[in-house]
Amino acid sequence: MPKSPHLFEPHHLPASPPVLAGIAASLMMFATIGAAVDQEQRIDENAQEALAVTIYNADLALVKDRRRATLNAAENRLAWRNVSQRIRPETALLAETSGTLSVNLLEQNFDFDLLTPESLLQKYVGRTVQVIRTNDAGEQEIEDAIVLAANPAPVLRYADRIETKVVGHLAFPDVPADLRDQPTLVLHLNAATGGEGLFELSYLTGGLAWKADYVADLSADAEQMDINGWVTLTNQSGIAYRGAQVQLVAGEVNQVVQQVPVPMMARGMVMSADAAMPEEESLAEYHLYTLPRPTDILNNQTKQVALLSAPRVPVTRELVVSGQAYAYQSRSSDGWTKLPVAATLRFDNKDGSLGIPLPKGIMRVYAKDSRGNAQFVGEDALDHTPKNETVTLKLGESFDVTARRRQTEFKKLAGTSAYDYAYETAFELELKNAKEIPVNVKVTEQIPGDWTMQNESQPHDKAASNLASWTLEIPADGSTTLSWRVQVRF
Numbered sequence: 001m002p003k004s005p006h007l008f009e010p011h012h013l014p015a016s017p018p019v020l021a022g023i024a025a026s027l028m029m030f031a032t033i034g035a036a037v038d039q040e041q042r043i044d045e046n047a048q049e050a051l052a053v054t055i056y057n058a059d060l061a062l063v064k065d066r067r068r069a070t071l072n073a074a075e076n077r078l079a080w081r082n083v084s085q086r087i088r089p090e091t092a093l094l095a096e097t098s099g100t101l102s103v104n105l106l107e108q109n110f111d112f113d114l115l116t117p118e119s120l121l122q123k124y125v126g127r128t129v130q131v132i133r134t135n136d137a138g139e140q141e142i143e144d145a146i147v148l149a150a151n152p153a154p155v156l157r158y159a160d161r162i163e164t165k166v167v168g169h170l171a172f173p174d175v176p177a178d179l180r181d182q183p184t185l186v187l188h189l190n191a192a193t194g195g196e197g198l199f200e201l202s203y204l205t206g207g208l209a210w211k212a213d214y215v216a217d218l219s220a221d222a223e224q225m226d227i228n229g230w231v232t233l234t235n236q237s238g239i240a241y242r243g244a245q246v247q248l249v250a251g252e253v254n255q256v257v258q259q260v261p262v263p264m265m266a267r268g269m270v271m272s273a274d275a276a277m278p279e280e281e282s283l284a285e286y287h288l289y290t291l292p293r294p295t296d297i298l299n300n301q302t303k304q305v306a307l308l309s310a311p312r313v314p315v316t317r318e319l320v321v322s323g324q325a326y327a328y329q330s331r332s333s334d335g336w337t338k339l340p341v342a343a344t345l346r347f348d349n350k351d352g353s354l355g356i357p358l359p360k361g362i363m364r365v366y367a368k369d370s371r372g373n374a375q376f377v378g379e380d381a382l383d384h385t386p387k388n389e390t391v392t393l394k395l396g397e398s399f400d401v402t403a404r405r406r407q408t409e410f411k412k413l414a415g416t417s418a419y420d421y422a423y424e425t426a427f428e429l430e431l432k433n434a435k436e437i438p439v440n441v442k443v444t445e446q447i448p449g450d451w452t453m454q455n456e457s458q459p460h461d462k463a464a465s466n467l468a469s470w471t472l473e474i475p476a477d478g479s480t481t482l483s484w485r486v487q488v489r490f
Helices: 018-029 117-123
Strands: 040-043 048-056 060-071 074-081 093-096 103-111 128-134 140-149 155-157 169-171 184-191 195-205 208-218 224-235 241-250 279-283 286-290 295-297 301-314 316-323 337-339 342-348 361-368 374-382 390-397 401-415 421-433 439-446 450-456 461-464 467-474 478-489
Touching: 040 060, 048 208, 060 074, 060 208, 093 103, 208 374, 224 241, 224 361, 295 301, 301 342, 316 337, 316 401, 316 421, 361 390, 401 439, 401 478, 421 439, 421 467, 467 478
Parallel strands: 040 074, 048 241, 208 361, 316 439
Antiparallel strands: 048 060, 060 195, 074 184, 093 195, 103 184, 128 140, 128 169, 140 155, 208 224, 224 301, 241 286, 241 295, 279 286, 316 342, 337 401, 342 390, 361 374, 374 390, 401 421, 421 478, 439 467, 450 478, 461 467
16 A cells, blocks of 8 residues: 655654644644634734733733724634733633724633644544554555543544554644643624724733842941842743733732643843833832833743842941740749741841832942952842832841840739739749850840749830830850849730
8 A cells, every 4th residue: 555645754853742643643644623613713912012011919910902903794703822821711801992892792702622643632532533554565555543541641543443553644634623732812803884993801820920030239337238120021821921011019919719621040140230120110009010121921931030239238247146925924844945046137128229119139249358259148028118118138047146044933913813913923044145245135025924023134215115225235255144134924
């Protein structure tokens, strides 16, 4: 039997298993066969007039896709191709924006069963396919078979037998109408009159997210730092957004939780001084950032865009020791307990090159060593921060400054019910400094209930109703001890 010039041999697709290779070959053969239903009009990206994407923090984006289409009077079916694979179809909204046509949306369907070798084989369960083999003489032999099952491998019924292994490859007569090569939203419209219109499809989708990342260079005297901010966009929605006007919303937008069916920028890069920054504005209770120019966001891509550049921001370094409230409600037999000494950095989001809303993200801080080489000294999460607020970053824990505390006395003064207790307790805190220069350490104690300080080695500041704080100077290669006694009532 002569070879068919339209069929591919399995060895032409060496990277695929034999069965899938044959299916892939058949897909190539029948790619021109339309998957759409009769009289369905395909609206492709080449009809696109504008594309805008608004991305939120929590795996959410609003896509506004504007395309031209020509409708007939009465009913029309538009196959709006290349929508997000993560579209929430119930949020789709179609509007005719030119005002030239009057249309009503009758029905919409999201077709996400995409054309693949596996899905094509699944659609042919119960139908007849052709099995094509090459015999020892190099001739093709074609035999009909019915697909009985497709998972995990095809089960085929021939005229005289059933086989579970395909020798050769499969050929299919056509592509089922309900298989799409791209995610497609099919819109069933009724138009009062025919003609060309400009349509905007808006919908919410998952798979798009953004976050802010900050890089800070600390000056040699640790009194200033240069802050560069970057927006990191991530697209895992299944499609690319080309030439899109991108806007970013900073803030926590409420979403109803529903049951759903089953590269960072290198440290050495410096932001250009004349780089165009996103334009910021208020939006309800949130903040909106508009990127200065259209951009491409490809599928499975991470993209970074300049957000801000703030040179010479004044900063304050501080060492902090924090105590917890539970220590005031019971007797401790632990003796000396080591406490961490947090190394923090504080700055005000105001004046100069700052004084703008800062989206939440991670700020990474670098400092130069004695050779002038930048070294990473810590990072911390930055929450959404409005202007004129103070930012405190915890970079790590001090190596040379240590703290330990012990309870020196505890007694119960009163208490016969769950809400009528009084205690008196005393503590001693020892701070040591192994540095060659003196340092200041801020000590904060969370004291519960209604409390009164009875005595203390240094006066405290009542920073809040449940917070006492002291600032202590520790001499070079020396130590300082703080003691206090407090009564607590519940």
